[in-house]
Amino acid sequence: MRPRGGVQWTLFGLFLVALVPVVGERYYVDLTTQILIYALFALSLNILVGYCGNLSFGHAAFFAIGGYACVILTTTYEVTLIISLGLSVLISAVAAAAIGYVCVRLAAMHFAMLTLAFSMLVWSIAIKWTPVTGGDDGFVGATLPDLISNPVSFFYFALLIFSTGLILLRVICTSTFGRAMIAIRENETRATFMGMDVRKIRLQAFTIAGAFAGLAGALLGLYNRGMYPESAFWTESGQVLIMVLLGGMHSFIGPVLGAAALYILETMINQYTEYWQIVLGVILLGVVLIAPDGLAGLLSGFRKRKDDSVTGVDSE
Amino acid sequence: MFIQLMNSLALGMNLFIIAVGLTLIFGVLRVINFAHGSFFMIGAYVLYSVVKRTGDTALGFWGGIVVAMLVLGFIAWLVERFLLRRLYDKEHLLQLVFTFALVLIVGDLVKIIWGPLQHSISYPPGFGGATDLGISRYPTYMLFLILSGPVIAVSLWLILEKTRWGRIIRAARLDRQMLSALGVNVKAVYSAVFVAGAMLAGLGGALAAPRLAVEPGMDALIIIDCFIVVIVGGLGSLWGSFFGAIILGVATIFGTLIFGEWEIVIVYILMVAVLLWRPWGLLGRIEEDRH
Amino acid sequence: MILNVENTSRSFSGFLALDNVNLQVAEGEMHALIGPNGAGKTTLFNVISGLISADTGTVSFKDRELSRMKPHQIVEVGIARSFQRVNVFPRNTAFENVQVAFIARNREHFKIFAAAYGKYTQEIMELLILVGMADDASTPAGELAHGKQKQLELAVALAANPALLLLDEPTAGMSIAETMSSIELIRDIVKGRNLTLLFTEHDMTVVFEIADRVSVLHHGQIIATGDGETVRNDPEVRRVYLGTEESES
Numbered sequence: 001m002r003p004r005g006g007v008q009w010t011l012f013g014l015f016l017v018a019l020v021p022v023v024g025e026r027y028y029v030d031l032t033t034q035i036l037i038y039a040l041f042a043l044s045l046n047i048l049v050g051y052c053g054n055l056s057f058g059h060a061a062f063f064a065i066g067g068y069a070c071v072i073l074t075t076t077y078e079v080t081l082i083i084s085l086g087l088s089v090l091i092s093a094v095a096a097a098a099i100g101y102v103c104v105r106l107a108a109m110h111f112a113m114l115t116l117a118f119s120m121l122v123w124s125i126a127i128k129w130t131p132v133t134g135g136d137d138g139f140v141g142a143t144l145p146d147l148i149s150n151p152v153s154f155f156y157f158a159l160l161i162f163s164t165g166l167i168l169l170r171v172i173c174t175s176t177f178g179r180a181m182i183a184i185r186e187n188e189t190r191a192t193f194m195g196m197d198v199r200k201i202r203l204q205a206f207t208i209a210g211a212f213a214g215l216a217g218a219l220l221g222l223y224n225r226g227m228y229p230e231s232a233f234w235t236e237s238g239q240v241l242i243m244v245l246l247g248g249m250h251s252f253i254g255p256v257l258g259a260a261a262l263y264i265l266e267t268m269i270n271q272y273t274e275y276w277q278i279v280l281g282v283i284l285l286g287v288v289l290i291a292p293d294g295l296a297g298l299l300s301g302f303r304k305r306k307d308d309s310v311t312g313v314d315s316e
Numbered sequence: 317m318f319i320q321l322m323n324s325l326a327l328g329m330n331l332f333i334i335a336v337g338l339t340l341i342f343g344v345l346r347v348i349n350f351a352h353g354s355f356f357m358i359g360a361y362v363l364y365s366v367v368k369r370t371g372d373t374a375l376g377f378w379g380g381i382v383v384a385m386l387v388l389g390f391i392a393w394l395v396e397r398f399l400l401r402r403l404y405d406k407e408h409l410l411q412l413v414f415t416f417a418l419v420l421i422v423g424d425l426v427k428i429i430w431g432p433l434q435h436s437i438s439y440p441p442g443f444g445g446a447t448d449l450g451i452s453r454y455p456t457y458m459l460f461l462i463l464s465g466p467v468i469a470v471s472l473w474l475i476l477e478k479t480r481w482g483r484i485i486r487a488a489r490l491d492r493q494m495l496s497a498l499g500v501n502v503k504a505v506y507s508a509v510f511v512a513g514a515m516l517a518g519l520g521g522a523l524a525a526p527r528l529a530v531e532p533g534m535d536a537l538i539i540i541d542c543f544i545v546v547i548v549g550g551l552g553s554l555w556g557s558f559f560g561a562i563i564l565g566v567a568t569i570f571g572t573l574i575f576g577e578w579e580i581v582i583v584y585i586l587m588v589a590v591l592l593w594r595p596w597g598l599l600g601r602i603e604e605d606r607h
Numbered sequence: 608m609i610l611n612v613e614n615t616s617r618s619f620s621g622f623l624a625l626d627n628v629n630l631q632v633a634e635g636e637m638h639a640l641i642g643p644n645g646a647g648k649t650t651l652f653n654v655i656s657g658l659i660s661a662d663t664g665t666v667s668f669k670d671r672e673l674s675r676m677k678p679h680q681i682v683e684v685g686i687a688r689s690f691q692r693v694n695v696f697p698r699n700t701a702f703e704n705v706q707v708a709f710i711a712r713n714r715e716h717f718k719i720f721a722a723a724y725g726k727y728t729q730e731i732m733e734l735l736i737l738v739g740m741a742d743d744a745s746t747p748a749g750e751l752a753h754g755k756q757k758q759l760e761l762a763v764a765l766a767a768n769p770a771l772l773l774l775d776e777p778t779a780g781m782s783i784a785e786t787m788s789s790i791e792l793i794r795d796i797v798k799g800r801n802l803t804l805l806f807t808e809h810d811m812t813v814v815f816e817i818a819d820r821v822s823v824l825h826h827g828q829i830i831a832t833g834d835g836e837t838v839r840n841d842p843e844v845r846r847v848y849l850g851t852e853e854s855e856s
Binding site (some may be wrong): 049055057102105106108109110112113114116117118120121124125127128233234235238241242244245249275276277278280281282284285287288289292 | 348399402403406408409410412413417418420423424428547577578583584587591595596
């Protein structure tokens with residue numbers, strides 16, 4: 001039951017990542033920044049999918065809401081960066097609480113479909129509310145404070161936000177609330193008859209996941225200096241689910257590995273063929289059919305077969 | 317007004333044919349098939365290839381539709397028999413990502429085989445003109461689409477209600493273990509349902525081809541329309557998707573008329589409203605599908 | 608009366624599973640609910656614990672009406688239950704199973720900054736020792752023997768600190784030896800902690816051994832209530848259990 005030495009490894013990993021701008025070219029700095037953003041997004045989704053056992057297919061909604069909120073606040077309303085970030089998270093959380101309130105009444109596939117429906121509602125608003133969101137063409141030309149306007153300083157800014165998010169999510173997942181989520185995932189009836197209000201716990205998980213997705217989205221908006229409706233489209237929700245699956249949903253850090261794997265694969269494969277999606281599709285079929293616990297599952301499989309990462313409780 | 321109503325029905329009935337395959341597959345296999353839109357797209361492309369070779373002949377068009385359905389039936393059989401079958405008792409996430417992987421693969425394959433450009437198909441001979449309906453003249457092909465919906469719906473309903481296969485399929489929706497205990501080859505039932513669902517998607521895609529552009533990316537939008545139809549109508553319900561399709565057709569056409577480009581937002585708001593009122597859709601059954 | 612079920616009926620698509628049931632459980636007693644398979648025992652448990660709602664009638668606990676409460680609220684007022692089919696978190700250890708119950712009992716399941724690690728270790732170990740599972744703390748519940756899983760369920764139910772314990776077939780699937788030790792354990796705990804127990808049981812030896820009072824459910828109706836002796840001699844009960852033999856004579 002003891003959390004294993006995950007903390008040291010995570011700090012070591014963050015340290016290595018921090019070295020990227022020192023040793024790598026601009027290209028790798030950009031790649032790593034994108035990975036950090038999507039890793040945070042995937043971590044937030046895993047709260048729902050991995051911990052709470054609720055398959056959301058509309059998580060991109062909150063990613064997009066956070067992103068649009070942030071670029072609109074900083075650019076249209078010229079709000080300070082930190083306040084914009086905070087407000088973006090808050091707005092995403094409120095949206096998630098409102099949407100979640102309806103969605104958590106449903107289970108399993110119905111839940112997945114309803115979250116998908118809401119994310120498409122967000123997408124449709126993003127493409128049609130042109131005066132505010134920039135419509136089909138997206139919101140372009142977001143302004144950034146000088147401090148983070150060059151790629152390297154932005155990289156460290158993203159790393160800071162990512163690390164904060166990672167630590168907070170880790171604390172949440174190992175909290176008593178985290179245990180309650182796992183209990184619900186494992187056996188909802190039993191959890192109910194321990195005296196838990198399952199719906200409220202699922203709603204709280206949904207809201208937290210939405211808030212962190214919003215934070216990741218805000219980072220993306222700043223990174224791209226704009227936000228595009230594709231970020232709310234259902235394929236974006238599909239992509240982040242793929243990251244969670246690739247990395248391993250029964251592990252806290254898995255989604256980070258998944259996000260990194262997906263980006264690195266894409267970069268590598270794009271050098272050989274323009275048909276990256278077909279390669280990804282085949283890889284996914286392999287993962288689903290052969291290694292459903294993802295990269296983290298493979299890694300822990302090397303260490304110890306059937307170790308406690310299966311419980312999802314205390315794996316790193 | 318009359319024209320708009322007819323257009324709503326034509327769109328709705330076309331959507332119904334596609335969506336009913338999705339709902340049928342979900343009803344029995346409990347799998348949400350994201351690749352359903354891809355099947356739809358393949359149907360349209362296969363018809364395009366056949367018509368290109370045969371020229372604009374009646375045989376080419378109608379034969380092409382049959383070919384499209386057969387191709388999809390075969391693809392679906394392969395997919396179900398060798399891949400999907402291993403995932404029935406696995407987590408929903410795996411099934412979902414599996415069908416999503418198919419979407420990615422088919423999306424690129426279509427580009428590789430047919431190229432990234434847009435293609436179009438003309439109406440089949442004899443259906444290019446308009447028919448006088450007394451009130452107004454209306455394009456014959458669209459009229460054919462409107463009529464095809466109820467025909468398919470009633471045929472499916474008859475098959476489900478009156479035949480032995482139909483009884484087995486309905487039983488499979490309720491309790492697959494029991495069915496297996498009774499000596500029914502459940503695997504074959506699942507296979508057949510998946511194949512039938514994919515063939516319906518192919519039929520829908522082929523029938524839709526003359527009214528749309530055949531191009532990569534047509535899968536991602538149609539699948540969302542299908543989801544709206546089955547969510548509003550109720551997952552797994554035949555008549556639910558029939559009425560869901562009509563509602564979506566009407567909402568799309570009249571939404572555009574009244575709200576202009578905000579139509580798409582209205583459609584989603586309508587869907588959310590239905591779900592707030594009836595979380596399991598109009599004709600969906602309340603069920604605990606958690607396992 | 609700590610628990611009062613009055614005129615409660617429930618039907619499932621036409622089938623009357625509970626037919627105007629009246630059942631009173633006195634504080635501190637060990638009350639057995641018996642009856643043939645399909646008599647409605649589990650349905651009655653499900654109604655009391657809020658898993659399903661009754662069509663008519665009222666259920667009250669310590670003079671509080673339960674019918675409108677959600678299952679988790681019913682746990683909060685002091686009713687904990689176990690399930691006939693083992694119902695644990697199979698992939699979590701025995702320790703973690705009980706820990707979650709403590710977290711829920713102390714209303715900490717919404718706290719996102721309260722670290723769970725090591726929480727309630729002492730209380731959990733005390734409970735595990737009480738049910739004879741001290742050595743199994745770190746075994747995943749799904750890998751425990753059936754009898755142990757039943758004991759774990761008991762520990763989980765006790766962790767909720769209930770005043771009334773509903774145990775649905777606490778000895779189902781156990782060997783005779785396990786059954787006897789398990790039933791003694793349950794008696795000791797119930798008496799030692801001043802709990803009230805309502806349980807269903809198929810083993811009549813057990814029932815008449817430990818129950819203060821017995822109620823017999825048949826076709827959804829309570830046909831007799833009383834101490835073991837009264838119920839054993841009740842003509843209606845004899846007819847139901849012994850069937851034709853009795854009615855012919």
